[in-house]
Structure formats: C-alpha cells, structure tokens
Amino acid sequence: MFLRVVLLILLILSLSSGYNVPGSSTRNSRLSPRCGAFKSRTLFANGVADHEAVLTNLKTEESKLMSLLTDVRSKKLAALRSKxxxxxxxxxxxxxxxxxxxxxxxxxxxxxxxxxxxxxxxxxxxxxxxxxxxxxxxxxxxxxxxxxxxxxxxxxxxxxxxxxxxxxxxxxxxxxxxxxxxxxxxxxxxxxxxxxxxxxxxxxxxxxxxxxxxxxxxxxxxxxxxxxxxxxxxxxxxxxxxxxxxxxxxxxxxxxxxxxxxxxxxxxxxxxxxxxxSCEEHDRAAANSQFITHLVGRILGRQGLKPTPIDTKGFESVLQLIGSTNSDSFDLFYGLYKYNGNSMDTILKMKQAMEEVEAGLKLMEREDVNAPGFGGDAGLLGFQRKNQLDDSPL
Amino acid sequence: MFLRVVLLILLILSLSSGYNVPGSSTRNSRLSPRCGAFKSRTLFANGVADHEAVLTNLKTEESKLMSLLTDVRSKKLAALRSKxxxxxxxxxxxxxxxxxxxxxxxxxxxxxxxxxxxxxxxxxxxxxxxxxxxxxxxxxxxxxxxxxxxxxxxxxxxxxxxxxxxxxxxxxxxxxxxxxxxxxxxxxxxxxxxxxxxxxxxxxxxxxxxxxxxxxxxxxxxxxxxxxxxxxxxxxxxxxxxxxxxxxxxxxxxxxxxxxxxxxxxxxxxxxxxxxxSCEEHDRAAANSQFITHLVGRILGRQGLKPTPIDTKGFESVLQLIGSTNSDSFDLFYGLYKYNGNSMDTILKMKQAMEEVEAGLKLMEREDVNAPGFGGDAGLLGFQRKNQLDDSPL
Known part of the structure; x- marks a missing residue:
C-alpha cells in the first residue's frame, strides 16, 4: 500500500518534471531493440570509461530517488500526524x-x-x-x-x-x-x-x-x-x-x-x-506451524530435558524450542488449540505419526537378527566361548 | 591431555630458564598480601603510565608464550609423524x-x-x-x-x-x-x-x-x-x-x-x-538428547509440514529439525532406539507427555464456558438477536 502511494507520486513527478524513473521509462528505452543494439556496440568500443559513466549516472539517479523517497515518507508521516x-x-x-x-x-x-x-x-x-x-x-x-x-x-x-x-x-x-x-x-x-x-x-x-x-x-x-x-x-x-x-x-x-x-x-x-x-487460511497455516510448534514444545517441556556434555546442534534447537514455547501461558496454548478448528486435527496427526514411527521401529526390530536380547549375538557368543577356552579368564 | 603436556613443558622451561609462567608464580607474587597493598598504592600514585607499562609487559609475556606454544605444537606434530x-x-x-x-x-x-x-x-x-x-x-x-x-x-x-x-x-x-x-x-x-x-x-x-x-x-x-x-x-x-x-x-x-x-x-x-x-553415561545422556531429537524430528517429518507465509521463529527451527534428522538413514534412527537401553524409556515418556498435554487441554475445555460449540457464545448470541431486531439484515 505504502509502496503504491510512493510509486504513484513518483509517476506523477516523472510525468510533470520529465524526471526519468529508472526501471520504467529509462530502462525500457535502453532495452528497446534498435537502441539497445547500438548502445551495446558503443559500450564495447569505449570500454571501461563508458561503463564507469553508466555507473556514475545510476548512482546519481539512485541518490535522487532516495532523497525523493525520504521526502515522501516525511510528508506521509506529517499527514498521519496532522490527522x-x-x-x-x-x-x-x-x-x-x-x-x-x-x-x-x-x-x-x-x-x-x-x-x-x-x-x-x-x-x-x-x-x-x-x-x-x-x-x-x-x-x-x-x-x-x-x-x-x-x-x-x-x-x-x-x-x-x-x-x-x-x-x-x-x-x-x-x-x-x-x-x-x-x-x-x-x-x-x-x-x-x-x-x-x-x-x-x-x-x-x-x-x-x-x-x-x-x-x-x-x-x-x-x-x-x-x-x-x-x-x-x-x-x-x-x-x-x-x-x-x-x-x-x-x-x-x-x-x-x-x-x-x-x-x-x-x-x-x-x-x-x-x-x-483470509482468517480461514491463517488458521489453516497456523495449526500446521504455530500450534504444532507449541504442541511439540509443551510435550518436550514435560521431559525434564537438560543440556548434556554431548549436546548436538539439533538438541540445542530442541532446548531452544522448549524455552520459547513454555514461556508463554498455558491459556494461550489452550486458546490456539480450542479456538482454531484445525488444531485438533494437528493433535490427531501427531499422535498417529508417533504410532507410525513406533510401528516402523517395531517392524525393524522383528527383522533384526542381530538385535540385543534376540539371540542375535549367538554367533559372537560362540566365538566368545572358544576364546574363553583358549584365552583364560575373561 | 595435550594441554597437560604443554603445561608440563612450560613448567620445565620455567624452572630451567627462570622464565615466569603467568598465572602461576608471577600472578601469585603480585597478589601476595603485603606486596599487593604496596603495589596498588604505587599504581594509584603513578596513574595511567604505570597501567600502560603493566599492559605492555603482559602483551610481551603473551607473545612469548604463544611462540613457545607454536613451537611445542609443531614438535608434537613432528613426533607424531616420525612414529x-x-x-x-x-x-x-x-x-x-x-x-x-x-x-x-x-x-x-x-x-x-x-x-x-x-x-x-x-x-x-x-x-x-x-x-x-x-x-x-x-x-x-x-x-x-x-x-x-x-x-x-x-x-x-x-x-x-x-x-x-x-x-x-x-x-x-x-x-x-x-x-x-x-x-x-x-x-x-x-x-x-x-x-x-x-x-x-x-x-x-x-x-x-x-x-x-x-x-x-x-x-x-x-x-x-x-x-x-x-x-x-x-x-x-x-x-x-x-x-x-x-x-x-x-x-x-x-x-x-x-x-x-x-x-x-x-x-x-x-x-x-x-x-x-563412560559408555553408560553416554547412552543415558544420548537417549535424552540425540535420540529424542531424532524421535521428534521423525514424528514431525510425517506431518508434511511446509513453510507458510506466517512462519514464526519457533516454527523455522521446527523445520530445521525435520530437515537435519530426516536426512539421516532410518537404520541409524532404529539403531539409536534398539541398541541404547534408555531409548524405549524416552519413547514411553514422550507418549505419556503427549497424553498429559492432551488431558490438560481437555480439562480446560470442560471448564471453559466461552468455548465455541459449548453454548459459551450464548450471551453474545443474545446481543446478536437484539441487534437483529434493531439493526435490520445480518
């Protein structure tokens, strides 16, 4: 909105004073097919000096625009203050x-x-x-x-x-x-x-x-x-x-x-x-961003987690998450849950995901013949017994 | 270990060449009760110049030590390389x-x-x-x-x-x-x-x-x-x-x-x-740091979360967590779970916390007379009906 106002004013200025707003008329004329072909040849011929001149012009244009912008902004602020x-x-x-x-x-x-x-x-x-x-x-x-x-x-x-x-x-x-x-x-x-x-x-x-x-x-x-x-x-x-x-x-x-x-x-x-x-879109997005962040923060906040001597970068961000979400009131957390129709769905999906992750682990567990406590060390223990025979007290 | 070696060498050097290792003899003599009281009075009298001299001396000491350290380190590296x-x-x-x-x-x-x-x-x-x-x-x-x-x-x-x-x-x-x-x-x-x-x-x-x-x-x-x-x-x-x-x-x-x-x-x-x-302490700490990080990352990773136009800082770190933990293999995640005796406990505590958080929300829900869908808007709807009477189509 603010930008629209600024652009409008700049457009009016450019029409009345002949000032070229870069990015509109100036750039267009430079890039028009015939003129552009000519310009690029000239640039190539004159080399560095020409390039520096272009840069200087652009800088001048930039500073003019900046001062116009500052002016418009202070006028806008004055307008707001006057009414x-x-x-x-x-x-x-x-x-x-x-x-x-x-x-x-x-x-x-x-x-x-x-x-x-x-x-x-x-x-x-x-x-x-x-x-x-x-x-x-x-x-x-x-x-x-x-x-x-x-x-x-x-x-x-x-x-x-x-x-x-x-x-x-x-x-x-x-x-x-x-x-x-x-x-x-x-x-x-x-x-x-x-x-x-x-x-x-x-x-x-x-x-x-x-x-x-x-x-x-x-x-x-x-x-x-x-x-x-x-x-x-x-x-x-x-x-x-x-x-x-x-x-x-x-x-x-x-x-x-x-x-x-x-x-x-x-x-x-x-x-x-x-x-x-829209309010509807906001709530849909918030349930899958703000609310899930608070939900995870609350769940993790109940684990009594503390920094360890072997923290990973990932765990450091877990601790940060706990700190930021648990410093807000439980009322806010409840409000995000109860007064957003999408939040219950987030909880259900979270519980389901927990069960799916656990099921994935259990499935691998059944197939993992080397797992501890599943007789998977049998081969090793065989070697161990042989070692015990050969190799005195273990 | 390395520091111990360096300190030992510095100690030997200080004994043989009379070089004062700062932080040991030098600092102690300066802080000895009688000498310290005298020094502080002198410092006060001589003011800035004396303070600058002290700083210059410390800087010289520092640079001598740095060069000794560099020397010791390069000798150590040479020793490692020679054998x-x-x-x-x-x-x-x-x-x-x-x-x-x-x-x-x-x-x-x-x-x-x-x-x-x-x-x-x-x-x-x-x-x-x-x-x-x-x-x-x-x-x-x-x-x-x-x-x-x-x-x-x-x-x-x-x-x-x-x-x-x-x-x-x-x-x-x-x-x-x-x-x-x-x-x-x-x-x-x-x-x-x-x-x-x-x-x-x-x-x-x-x-x-x-x-x-x-x-x-x-x-x-x-x-x-x-x-x-x-x-x-x-x-x-x-x-x-x-x-x-x-x-x-x-x-x-x-x-x-x-x-x-x-x-x-x-x-x-x-x-x-x-x-x-110790291995035991490592596994205890890891279950409550590395494993819980992976567990949460895996659970969140199943929600199909994406950046929204209204991401909070907290949600940005949630997305980061998902990215870093899900880029590792599921085998590693399973290994962290099955081959660390403390991880099952982490899962159980996580599930319990999820239930406690949900129970906390449900408890508030029962007590919240204003909650949507619980007749809590009754007062408002009363006003609304009056408004409807007075204030034509709603």
Missing amino acids: PLRIAVVGFGRFGQFIAKSFSKTSTVIAVSRSDYSSVAKDMGVDYYSLKDFDKVIEKGVDVVVLSTSILSFSSLLSSLLPPLRTIGGSQPSTNYPLIVDVLSVKSHPRRVMLESLPPHCDVLCTHPMFGPESGKNSWSNLNFVFEKTRLAGKTYPDPQSTLNDPSSSMDAAFSIDRVERFLSLFEEEGCNMVEL | PLRIAVVGFGRFGQFIAKSFSKTSTVIAVSRSDYSSVAKDMGVDYYSLKDFDKVIEKGVDVVVLSTSILSFSSLLSSLLPPLRTIGGSQPSTNYPLIVDVLSVKSHPRRVMLESLPPHCDVLCTHPMFGPESGKNSWSNLNFVFEKTRLAGKTYPDPQSTLNDPSSSMDAAFSIDRVERFLSLFEEEGCNMVEL
Missing part, C-alpha cells in the same frame, strides 16, 4: 500497552480496561477509562477500537462493549461506528464472533501481529503482520473486494477504506511485513 | 573415508571393507584390503583397528574379524594385539560385544565422534569427541584407572597408554572437544 486517529485500546495488559506505546507516536490513544491501569496510562501520556465507562469513550468519538485481550476472554469482553455501541443507533451508516479490530492468535473465531454480534454497519478488521513485547522489543521491522479486511461499509470479505476498488462505490466505502488504510499504515510505518491473508 | 600409527579402517563407507582422510595426514592408513572400495582408497593414497584378507593386515602388523560400520552390522562385522585376531595366539600380552576402536552412536552395546568377544588381551577404546562428513566438512574444531578407555593392558574401565596411573605398572600398561594417547591425539590435534565419558 491523528483516535484509537481506543480495550484491554490494557502487557500486549495492549505494547501496541499503545507505538500507536501513541502518531495517534491519540485511549486506554480502556477492566482492571485499573490508570497510572500506567498516565506514565505513557494517554487517556484512561474504566471498561464500564466505555459509553463515554464512544460519546467523545473514536475512530478505531482495538480489542487487546486473551483468546479465552474475547467474546465476554466484546459482549460488554455491545450496549455502548448500540447507543450509536440502528441503521446508521458505517461512518458513525468505529472500526473494530482484534489482535488474537486465532482468526476465524474472533471473525465469527464479531460478524455475528457487532452491528452490521460496524467495520471489522481481523489482525494477527505475529510478535509481542519480547520479539518486538527493539523494532517491528520485518516482523509479520497478518490481516483480513473482514467487513468494510457493510460488505463482508471476500465479497466486497471488487466493489471497494470500484470508483463508483459510495462515500461510505471511501471513508471505510481510508480509515482502515490509515490504521494499517501504523504497522507499515514500523516496517512490519504486511501479510494479507 | 606414525598404522591404522586399519574397517568399513570404508562415507564415514570411514571421512576419518581415514584425516588420519592419513599423520598416520599410515589401511582401508578394509566388504564392498570393493579399492579405487576410492587409491585416490586417497592409502592401501586397500578386502575384508576376507583381514588376516594379511594382521600379519603385516597394525597398531589400531577402527571399526567404522553401522550399529546394525557391528556384531556381524566384528565376528568376521575374530578368526584372524585369534591367530595372534591365546595368552600373548596386549602389546601383540592391535587397539580395537569403535565409532558408533550408541556405546554400551559395542562395549559389551567387544568385551565379550575380543581376546581379553586386546585393548578396547569406545568412541563417539559426534560429527560426520556434513558437520565436520570444513573443520573438526570444537566438535565433541566422546571416548571411554574401555580396556587397556587387560584392565577394564573403571577398575584400572588408578592402576594405570600408578608408576609401578607394567611395561604392557605403559605401551597401551602410549598407543591410546597417540590415537586420541589425532582428534585432539584437529581441535575436537575431548569428552571422556
């Missing part, structure tokens, strides 16, 4: 505080929680409301509501937000409702719960920032941020994608798109790797 | 060739195998004998016989070596027999088989080089080499340790010690991390 989003972070635990701190760089953050986090919020320089005063947050107006809670308490937290949201009124357009965002490690569950319970004109964005206060401590650069634009201007994914890109779409849709893009750009600005993925 | 061991590597597959190549730098290597590897041996510049001509190898004389075979074929290979070894004769001293060395990834099994079947005057060294042609491709530096001096001069570990260090022990024992140390120094010279560990 800051009002973001309510509901649930102000460790993760809520973690994202709120980053949001507060360019946005107005309102912390909301059941437990009293007023002093933490004060230290961070953000407003604080108790969850039971959420109606006041709505009254004052808010662009985005981020639900930062555990998987297990998601639906109960959401239900306590519904009465204030309903005060906004029944058949209002989506512009009146805040965009509702979840950040859970499972996606189909919150998607279903939000679509089923929120007013139909409420925009919904499902996200999974695949990092936390530990892994994102220093920077969010190159960390995965998964999202699905679940419902915008009353249209539910994947149905509305074409409609939304349609220039004839309503003002409502334009407003919704602008707001969700501004929110997403908060993560984009921090350098996140933006992964647009 | 090269004759080493028969029996079993000349990938691993046999891998160690033979390194041995041949300082030793005379004789390759022996069932399959015809004569051309590989020729390329490596080492002699080659077919296994059925092992009697000729014995006849010509050999210091060390390294059995480089799979766990599964170890006892059958050993039994085919016994007749030629028996020709050496019954009640000869250990100096007449070669030192027999195994390199298996399990240790109690080959130890038992060798002690039970080899002539009682045959020296036995059990080893596990914890690296191979892949991990030791570029260097053996800092790679673990596990060994147990199982039987030397008729004395079996752990019984003979004190006897062997006893200066009154026989010429036989001195010969055995010298030979085993010369062989071990081949690995020491390559920079291996030398780990002296």
Whole structure:
C-alpha cells in the first residue's frame, strides 16, 4: 500500500518534471531493440570509461530517488500526524500497552480496561477509562477500537462493549461506528464472533501481529503482520473486494477504506511485513506451524530435558524450542488449540505419526537378527566361548 | 591431555630458564598480601603510565608464550609423524573415508571393507584390503583397528574379524594385539560385544565422534569427541584407572597408554572437544538428547509440514529439525532406539507427555464456558438477536 502511494507520486513527478524513473521509462528505452543494439556496440568500443559513466549516472539517479523517497515518507508521516486517529485500546495488559506505546507516536490513544491501569496510562501520556465507562469513550468519538485481550476472554469482553455501541443507533451508516479490530492468535473465531454480534454497519478488521513485547522489543521491522479486511461499509470479505476498488462505490466505502488504510499504515510505518491473508487460511497455516510448534514444545517441556556434555546442534534447537514455547501461558496454548478448528486435527496427526514411527521401529526390530536380547549375538557368543577356552579368564 | 603436556613443558622451561609462567608464580607474587597493598598504592600514585607499562609487559609475556606454544605444537606434530600409527579402517563407507582422510595426514592408513572400495582408497593414497584378507593386515602388523560400520552390522562385522585376531595366539600380552576402536552412536552395546568377544588381551577404546562428513566438512574444531578407555593392558574401565596411573605398572600398561594417547591425539590435534565419558553415561545422556531429537524430528517429518507465509521463529527451527534428522538413514534412527537401553524409556515418556498435554487441554475445555460449540457464545448470541431486531439484515 505504502509502496503504491510512493510509486504513484513518483509517476506523477516523472510525468510533470520529465524526471526519468529508472526501471520504467529509462530502462525500457535502453532495452528497446534498435537502441539497445547500438548502445551495446558503443559500450564495447569505449570500454571501461563508458561503463564507469553508466555507473556514475545510476548512482546519481539512485541518490535522487532516495532523497525523493525520504521526502515522501516525511510528508506521509506529517499527514498521519496532522490527522491523528483516535484509537481506543480495550484491554490494557502487557500486549495492549505494547501496541499503545507505538500507536501513541502518531495517534491519540485511549486506554480502556477492566482492571485499573490508570497510572500506567498516565506514565505513557494517554487517556484512561474504566471498561464500564466505555459509553463515554464512544460519546467523545473514536475512530478505531482495538480489542487487546486473551483468546479465552474475547467474546465476554466484546459482549460488554455491545450496549455502548448500540447507543450509536440502528441503521446508521458505517461512518458513525468505529472500526473494530482484534489482535488474537486465532482468526476465524474472533471473525465469527464479531460478524455475528457487532452491528452490521460496524467495520471489522481481523489482525494477527505475529510478535509481542519480547520479539518486538527493539523494532517491528520485518516482523509479520497478518490481516483480513473482514467487513468494510457493510460488505463482508471476500465479497466486497471488487466493489471497494470500484470508483463508483459510495462515500461510505471511501471513508471505510481510508480509515482502515490509515490504521494499517501504523504497522507499515514500523516496517512490519504486511501479510494479507483470509482468517480461514491463517488458521489453516497456523495449526500446521504455530500450534504444532507449541504442541511439540509443551510435550518436550514435560521431559525434564537438560543440556548434556554431548549436546548436538539439533538438541540445542530442541532446548531452544522448549524455552520459547513454555514461556508463554498455558491459556494461550489452550486458546490456539480450542479456538482454531484445525488444531485438533494437528493433535490427531501427531499422535498417529508417533504410532507410525513406533510401528516402523517395531517392524525393524522383528527383522533384526542381530538385535540385543534376540539371540542375535549367538554367533559372537560362540566365538566368545572358544576364546574363553583358549584365552583364560575373561 | 595435550594441554597437560604443554603445561608440563612450560613448567620445565620455567624452572630451567627462570622464565615466569603467568598465572602461576608471577600472578601469585603480585597478589601476595603485603606486596599487593604496596603495589596498588604505587599504581594509584603513578596513574595511567604505570597501567600502560603493566599492559605492555603482559602483551610481551603473551607473545612469548604463544611462540613457545607454536613451537611445542609443531614438535608434537613432528613426533607424531616420525612414529606414525598404522591404522586399519574397517568399513570404508562415507564415514570411514571421512576419518581415514584425516588420519592419513599423520598416520599410515589401511582401508578394509566388504564392498570393493579399492579405487576410492587409491585416490586417497592409502592401501586397500578386502575384508576376507583381514588376516594379511594382521600379519603385516597394525597398531589400531577402527571399526567404522553401522550399529546394525557391528556384531556381524566384528565376528568376521575374530578368526584372524585369534591367530595372534591365546595368552600373548596386549602389546601383540592391535587397539580395537569403535565409532558408533550408541556405546554400551559395542562395549559389551567387544568385551565379550575380543581376546581379553586386546585393548578396547569406545568412541563417539559426534560429527560426520556434513558437520565436520570444513573443520573438526570444537566438535565433541566422546571416548571411554574401555580396556587397556587387560584392565577394564573403571577398575584400572588408578592402576594405570600408578608408576609401578607394567611395561604392557605403559605401551597401551602410549598407543591410546597417540590415537586420541589425532582428534585432539584437529581441535575436537575431548569428552571422556563412560559408555553408560553416554547412552543415558544420548537417549535424552540425540535420540529424542531424532524421535521428534521423525514424528514431525510425517506431518508434511511446509513453510507458510506466517512462519514464526519457533516454527523455522521446527523445520530445521525435520530437515537435519530426516536426512539421516532410518537404520541409524532404529539403531539409536534398539541398541541404547534408555531409548524405549524416552519413547514411553514422550507418549505419556503427549497424553498429559492432551488431558490438560481437555480439562480446560470442560471448564471453559466461552468455548465455541459449548453454548459459551450464548450471551453474545443474545446481543446478536437484539441487534437483529434493531439493526435490520445480518
């Protein structure tokens, strides 16, 4: 998205000022059949000097572009800051505080929680409301509501937000409702719960920032941020994608798109790797990556494994896996299991694989005539007896 | 061992030439109570200049020691080369060739195998004998016989070596027999088989080089080499340790010690991390490190896991684990299981842990009133129904 904006601006600049954007017009003209043949002959004739000139030109082009990019970026940041989003972070635990701190760089953050986090919020320089005063947050107006809670308490937290949201009124357009965002490690569950319970004109964005206060401590650069634009201007994914890109779409849709893009750009600005993925695909992939990692980590974590004097590289990564997965709460592990429909299948496949591996070993055992305790050492013991006869005490 | 030799030589040098070995006399005199108190006051008075002088002296000392060390090392290498061991590597597959190549730098290597590897041996510049001509190898004389075979074929290979070894004769001293060395990834099994079947005057060294042609491709530096001096001069570990260090022990024992140390120094010279560990302890540690790593890798390897767009760091190490363990043969995995008495216990504990983890999840499931499909969304669905009434089509 950000790149698209930058490219668009560069394109406009190139058209208005005659500046050649490399990789588009410049490269094309150089590679056009006639001109290219001529150029390559000239290059060959003039040798090194010509090559150096080309390099110098490219470097100049590069530095011009870099300065344009810096300019565009600072303008974009200024734009974001000049029209800051009002973001309510509901649930102000460790993760809520973690994202709120980053949001507060360019946005107005309102912390909301059941437990009293007023002093933490004060230290961070953000407003604080108790969850039971959420109606006041709505009254004052808010662009985005981020639900930062555990998987297990998601639906109960959401239900306590519904009465204030309903005060906004029944058949209002989506512009009146805040965009509702979840950040859970499972996606189909919150998607279903939000679509089923929120007013139909409420925009919904499902996200999974695949990092936390530990892994994102220093920077969010190159960390995965998964999202699905679940419902915008009353249209539910994947149905509305074409409609939304349609220039004839309503003002409502334009407003919704602008707001969700501004929110997403908060993560984009921090350098996140933006992964647009349906909730369904996310859960399918997560069961066979994140959940299986936690499952194996939990199983191995019960073995009391410790470093030995003879650790292999493989075992060192086993110990690392145990450390990283067992430091998370069992609640999270349970949530990944119960609230992702694919996880039970992962457990069943894991158990089956364990049995298959064991069966493979037993099969070889039956065929292994040399196996200890199966009479396989008979030949050797024969030699041993002969040795004993010849070769005195053993 | 090598360090002990170096330290001994340095000690002798320091006594004869008056050279101060730092860390012994020099440091002690500096830290003696009276002198130390005086020194620290002087240091404080003279400040930076004095500190720099101390540093310069230490650097000079360091470089003198480094040059002595280099000298000792090159002399040691020359000594090894001047009296090269004759080493028969029996079993000349990938691993046999891998160690033979390194041995041949300082030793005379004789390759022996069932399959015809004569051309590989020729390329490596080492002699080659077919296994059925092992009697000729014995006849010509050999210091060390390294059995480089799979766990599964170890006892059958050993039994085919016994007749030629028996020709050496019954009640000869250990100096007449070669030192027999195994390199298996399990240790109690080959130890038992060798002690039970080899002539009682045959020296036995059990080893596990914890690296191979892949991990030791570029260097053996800092790679673990596990060994147990199982039987030397008729004395079996752990019984003979004190006897062997006893200066009154026989010429036989001195010969055995010298030979085993010369062989071990081949690995020491390559920079291996030398780990002296009993076979029993090795197998106990290996079942809870190497075997469990392979077990998990094999189980995970059956799940058809692939990189996803949302891989976590933990999952990346899971994929790495699968890759490294499944590239080894199933025979090796089976060997680690069947020929290590502790491995069955590892499997049982793993299965139990899997059941405990599942039971933990089921327990939470029963208590989780919000769980999907358990009527936990009832509150939400209540809101949803109200919303439906107020808020037109859902």
